[in-house]
Amino acid sequence: MTKETRTAIGFEEGRSSEAKWFNDLTRSRFAGPVTPHHRVLSRSVSPETLAVHAGTYEDPVTGAVGTPVFQTSTFLLDEASYTAFSDGTSRDVPIYTRYGNPSQWSVQEKIAALEGSRSALVTSSGMSAIASTVYALTNAGSHIISAYDAYGGTYNLLREDMPSAGREVTFVDPTDLAAIEAAVRPETQLLLFETLTNPLLKAPAIRRIAEIAKRANALLVVDNTFLTPVNMRPLDLGADVVVHSATKYLGGHSDLTAGAVVGRRKFLDRIWAQALRFGGTLEPLTAFLLERGLKTLPLRMRAHNENAREIARHLAGHPEIVAVHHPEIGGGRYADLESADYSGYGGMVSFEVRGGDEAALSFMKRLDIPYVATSLGGVESLVSMPGNTSHSSLTARQRTQIGIHPGLIRFSAGIENPRDLIRDLDHALGAPEEEGRR
Amino acid sequence: MRNSFNTAGFSEVVHEIRNDPAEADFWYTAKARSSPSRGLSVDIGPALFGTIKSARSFRVEVGDPADGPCADAPLPLHLALTGIASCALTTLVGGGSSQNVVFDSADMELTCRDGAYETRVAVGGVPEDKVVADLLDQVEQFSPNYRTLTQHVPVALGFGSRPLPGADGAEVAAGRTVACRVRWISGTQLLSRPLGEGCGPDLRVDAPKQLTGVDWGPNPQEYLLMGLAADVAAQLGRLSRADGRYLTWEVSATGREDIGGLLQADPAAVVHLQDVACAVAPPRGAKAASESELTELVRTAFAHSEVRDLISRARSAGLAWQPQADTPVPSQEPGCA
Numbered sequence A: 001m002t003k004e005t006r007t008a009i010g011f012e013e014g015r016s017s018e019a020k021w022f023n024d025l026t027r028s029r030f031a032g033p034v035t036p037h038h039r040v041l042s043r044s045v046s047p048e049t050l051a052v053h054a055g056t057y058e059d060p061v062t063g064a065v066g067t068p069v070f071q072t073s074t075f076l077l078d079e080a081s082y083t084a085f086s087d088g089t090s091r092d093v094p095i096y097t098r099y100g101n102p103s104q105w106s107v108q109e110k111i112a113a114l115e116g117s118r119s120a121l122v123t124s125s126g127m128s129a130i131a132s133t134v135y136a137l138t139n140a141g142s143h144i145i146s147a148y149d150a151y152g153g154t155y156n157l158l159r160e161d162m163p164s165a166g167r168e169v170t171f172v173d174p175t176d177l178a179a180i181e182a183a184v185r186p187e188t189q190l191l192l193f194e195t196l197t198n199p200l201l202k203a204p205a206i207r208r209i210a211e212i213a214k215r216a217n218a219l220l221v222v223d224n225t226f227l228t229p230v231n232m233r234p235l236d237l238g239a240d241v242v243v244h245s246a247t248k249y250l251g252g253h254s255d256l257t258a259g260a261v262v263g264r265r266k267f268l269d270r271i272w273a274q275a276l277r278f279g280g281t282l283e284p285l286t287a288f289l290l291e292r293g294l295k296t297l298p299l300r301m302r303a304h305n306e307n308a309r310e311i312a313r314h315l316a317g318h319p320e321i322v323a324v325h326h327p328e329i330g331g332g333r334y335a336d337l338e339s340a341d342y343s344g345y346g347g348m349v350s351f352e353v354r355g356g357d358e359a360a361l362s363f364m365k366r367l368d369i370p371y372v373a374t375s376l377g378g379v380e381s382l383v384s385m386p387g388n389t390s391h392s393s394l395t396a397r398q399r400t401q402i403g404i405h406p407g408l409i410r411f412s413a414g415i416e417n418p419r420d421l422i423r424d425l426d427h428a429l430g431a432p433e434e435e436g437r438r
Numbered sequence B: 001m002r003n004s005f006n007t008a009g010f011s012e013v014v015h016e017i018r019n020d021p022a023e024a025d026f027w028y029t030a031k032a033r034s035s036p037s038r039g040l041s042v043d044i045g046p047a048l049f050g051t052i053k054s055a056r057s058f059r060v061e062v063g064d065p066a067d068g069p070c071a072d073a074p075l076p077l078h079l080a081l082t083g084i085a086s087c088a089l090t091t092l093v094g095g096g097s098s099q100n101v102v103f104d105s106a107d108m109e110l111t112c113r114d115g116a117y118e119t120r121v122a123v124g125g126v127p128e129d130k131v132v133a134d135l136l137d138q139v140e141q142f143s144p145n146y147r148t149l150t151q152h153v154p155v156a157l158g159f160g161s162r163p164l165p166g167a168d169g170a171e172v173a174a175g176r177t178v179a180c181r182v183r184w185i186s187g188t189q190l191l192s193r194p195l196g197e198g199c200g201p202d203l204r205v206d207a208p209k210q211l212t213g214v215d216w217g218p219n220p221q222e223y224l225l226m227g228l229a230a231d232v233a234a235q236l237g238r239l240s241r242a243d244g245r246y247l248t249w250e251v252s253a254t255g256r257e258d259i260g261g262l263l264q265a266d267p268a269a270v271v272h273l274q275d276v277a278c279a280v281a282p283p284r285g286a287k288a289a290s291e292s293e294l295t296e297l298v299r300t301a302f303a304h305s306e307v308r309d310l311i312s313r314a315r316s317a318g319l320a321w322q323p324q325a326d327t328p329v330p331s332q333e334p335g336c337a
Helices: A047-053 A079-087 A100-116 A127-139 A152-161 A177-183 A206-215 A265-279 A284-294 A297-316 A357-367 A396-402 A418-430 B007-019 B076-098 B129-142 B145-149 B220-242 B259-263 B291-304 B306-312
Strands: A118-121 A143-147 A166-173 A188-194 A218-221 A240-244 A258-264 A321-327 A346-352 A382-384 A408-412 B025-035 B039-044 B048-049 B053-056 B059-063 B105-113 B116-124 B155-159 B178-184 B189-195 B202-203 B248-258 B274-286
Touching: A047 A297, A047 B291, A100 A118, A100 A258, A100 A284, A100 B155, A118 A188, A118 A265, A127 A152, A127 A188, A127 A258, A127 A265, A143 A152, A143 A218, A152 A166, A152 B274, A166 A177, A166 B053, A177 A206, A177 B189, A188 A206, A188 B053, A206 A218, A240 A265, A258 A265, A265 A357, A297 A321, A297 A346, A297 A418, A346 A357, A357 A408, A357 A418, A396 B274, A418 B306, B007 B076, B007 B259, B025 B220, B039 B220, B059 B076, B059 B220, B076 B105, B076 B129, B076 B178, B076 B189, B076 B202, B105 B202, B129 B145, B145 B220, B145 B259, B145 B306, B155 B291, B202 B220, B220 B248, B220 B291, B220 B306, B248 B259, B274 B291
Parallel strands: A143 A166, A143 A188, A188 A218, A218 A240, B155 B274
Antiparallel strands: A118 A258, A240 A258, A321 A346, A346 A408, A382 A408, B025 B039, B025 B048, B025 B248, B039 B059, B048 B053, B105 B116, B105 B178, B178 B189, B189 B202, B248 B274
């Protein structure tokens, strides 16, 4: 194989040995990294087609129609490798899998295409993606604004690690635009919000928050784990960078741990450098699993969206349910929802069972179909209580302040038949307690 | 990376600003404070590189020029000289890296003697003297801070919300010698040693990580503006103390760099700093003084600032360099002069 086909598109054009000053240098930022063997499709192609075909490594030797698993930690060194070291372009040549691997590049291209961007990065977990992004895009001395009810891992990173890293963080209600605006300081460098929050499914106005960020010359990073690019593309709404826990819907089968970051290479190259220093590499085999899972993302998301909507509607009229949290149900929380920005709301629905935590625990034991487990986004339904899992580190008063009341259950609807899920819910809500079923 | 300098990163900026010239505007800020009880200090404010903010936190405790030989702190002019010399060396190494030149060392001594500026450059590891000579010619043309020294660059003055026009024409001759020796370490990292007794610790210089640095210290443009803000604040403190008023003064200095000038992405781009401005906040505890008295004091302080004079008056400097055979190899840890 020649070096031209081994290196990323744009790498060769960026090599220059005749420069007399900076203006003679020929490297510009381009898409990817992808090689000529990676399938690059127009971003105007439908998500269903991009999910199947974008990024596939079309192997010139075997003609395999699927991306091979490049299960290797290192690659042969050649002139391109040495140039990459010398010029600082080692993201664009397969040198060492911690730096980059064609298996990663395949899945990165697929995720970038789905989010409507030119570049993406996959990492070893969602938290690896978030931590690398936050560290890379801020300086010691800067200020960050985020949600007080952000995902627990994100909240802990911001609350426990940022002070010693010289970053200050202000936590606000993500739906309170006035509070976000008021929190802005001259040194505010990053706003970090989620497209849909966990577990109460608040829907921050991403487009409006992007406007606040632009006015502040700050970057907006959006965690799109709960919605996925099938339901929202935050970059189209003004966000600068999108992060994912790819463990959830992107992977979709509860069989891998991965993260993803999407955006312009201006940011992604810095996040890549941070991630490789942190050691947040995605293993090639996991990259393969993630790429395979992504091929069905639009199909799965349709089922997740519909199942959650059906469940939310059903529970909204159930006498044993105190409250249901889902955008389709409406209510004051969603009064200003820009519904045109959403194609769906994902598979999550949260609700409060009458009788508090004890009743909720009993209810979960009576369920037959979903597994009682944390996480979300897999093909199988999962159910858990935020009060004794993701938000257990909060005081009771803090939980009440953010709206996590006793009896709150988080139901991650899988892609099973919704009639079976609803029948199971009805049974668990109506049946007397029966120990030992699960 | 060659010389630990991220050539690809600079190449990408060249092509970015050709597509989007607004990304070439780099803004820097420094804020100085002169307090009767807490002395003189200067911080940098958030910088803006096109549309990208870099909010780093660096503070330097500064010696008051009115106190004579300083006590364990650099003078404002030391900060300004650090900014000029470090910019010249970064331009030298960066420009050389783009040509595949490999350096062992690069040092520059910059001296202000009675208002006149002298330089001495030493470069190690480059076998061909012509390469160094050509590079130094390019530094004289394209180093933003060096061009700020050699060109007339207007400095605007404001007091509170009011501009005070026409205040930057006065010449200043401090009647003393201030010097720095700056040593390139790696990539965009440099170390500046203020020369003279009791001038404090070495000053770290680096580019922000948004511009391929590692946030090791303020960047060269920030040092120049730190020197300006600190010097005007020091003059304000000195003059108000002479009037029997013990006031706390806060001075902000800002400036814009068109990075297209350094990179020559746009041959028409201005290389030196532009839109340099000094804003003085009305002092706290100044009830006894009338506004006109304070305004006059601000004007006088600005006129007496040697860093303001350095920026606003064109100087005939020139990078003095001797070919390698005649140049002693500098020690790794330059001693105090």
